[in-house]
Amino acid sequence: MVTNEISGACYLAKSLKHLGVTHVFFMDAILRRSLVEMEQVGITRVLVHSEKAGAYMADAYARTTGKVGICMAQSVGAANLAAGLQDAWLHRAPVLALTGRKAWFARDRNAYQEVDHAPLYEAVTKMHADVEVIEDLPRYLEQAFREATDVTPRPVHLDLNGLGGQEIENATLAGPALPDAALGRHPVRRLRPDPSEIEVAAARLSKAKKPVLVVGAGAVQAEAHDAVRSISEALSIPVTTSLGGRGILPTVHELHIGVVGTYSAPVTNQLVYEADLVVYVGCHTGDQVTNNWTVPAPGTAIIQIDVDGREVGRNYAGVKGVVGDPGIALGNIAETLEKNPNWNAWALEATRRFVDWRQSMLPHRLSDVVPICVERLCHEISETLPEDAILVSDTGYSGIWTGTVLDLKHPGQTYLRAAGSLGWSMPAALGAKAGAPDRPVVCFTGDGGFYYHVPELETARRLSLPVVIVVNNNSGFGQGVDNVRKIYGDTPGDPDQMNRFSDINFAEVARAFGVEGIRVEEPCDIRPALERALSLNEPVLVDVVTDIEPRAPEPWSP
């Protein structure tokens, strides 16, 4: 035996450690020997209750750290795991999914528990590879990290030979080099924009009378927070964000005019519609942020800054593109540009109208009605959220409420949203806490979303992940209530069967899992409950009983 020979299991564990991985999220039975090796090198193994939950944890871990989130499942779990990658794909988070698959002699002959994996991963990964023999592992592992983290991050998948990957982990390698540690984190490098693109963009911007910035998740990933604040303050340009970009600037900052798109306050869409130039920063101009491509107004001038040239102009013709790191690009534009004297008045008008809208919400935010108003719940969270907290929001109404009436008042706060998958937020909150153990993590979910992954309460307890889970408990799918009624019209029948649940006390459910549970039915009890939950160094569920009838803010459409 050659002395420097190591097993696949040992190589995998050492490589992940070298690449900065601190946690892996897995469903048994995958890479058991590697998991033993991982313990030896100090990687925390998070055993979960479903593959999707593991993928969501890895996703939020990646979003919180910039590092690659690792999720793993054996052959029969591969489809479930792939389903969990949809949010990471849509949000553009670097996640590596590792699965096992049966050895060659079982293929194409009706093997138990296995379907072809490649098609399952095709829609949700940038790269998929079969690791057939141990010799393939070093290059594929390094390439998987490269693909996951470089330029636009996204999920990748390695399918390892053996039901639980054992053909790879049990084989040996002689003296393999570990992967390049720089590939363990996004951004791998900061691309400097071409000066000619900066000049064109600056010249175009200087001609605008009513410019706005629309800042997306790409700018958050690039940590362009300071650059966004500097350019908007220096030039008096109002800032709106996509839902994924929320929190890049404190939402109470005087130049912040809210989230634009389908999950928005009406006034924000109106203001972006009135703008004569929109600067998209790390924002992919999809249907959500553009209110189905109706906002901005057709023909509005657009500048788009993105690390990936393939995104520039994907949705609009005549876009002036700047390809490069969003923070560097904004800095370069700001240096090139004189402030246009018109912009003060426009910024004042835009921010005054946004503040007026916020004021109009005040009666709801301070409401004492029972069942509790969700605006009041959001208000109380805004007031108690610690300065360095991570707020993890579910989708649907949870995204609209937290995107419009829940404030992130401090630059050190982070907002993570589901990119559409109902139920994402609770496992994601655990992944975020794993990635940022020193920061308070608060999850905001509806009861419909929470139901998906209730067993992960046990994971939170077992792994000692002290997150605060706030369940906006209205005993149903609030967002659909009106739409279902409209479809019914005069048709006799029971619309409630389509979106109402029984009344469940989730505080009691939490206690059954050994997790602290607090039930809140009165508005005045919300704040003490949150304060208590945040003060305990353990997972806590705060079950807030709310009314299903009130509607969340509706977006304005032209």
Ligand SMILES: Cc1ncc(C[n+]2csc(CCOP(=O)(O)OP(=O)(O)O)c2C)c(N)n1
């Ligand atoms: C995987 C998945 N299935 C279905 C949906 C559609 N959907 C979006 S929001 C929602 C209702 C959510 O209800 P709940 O979490 O209780 O929040 P509420 O609307 O009551 O505030 C549904 C069914 C989705 N986004 N994702």
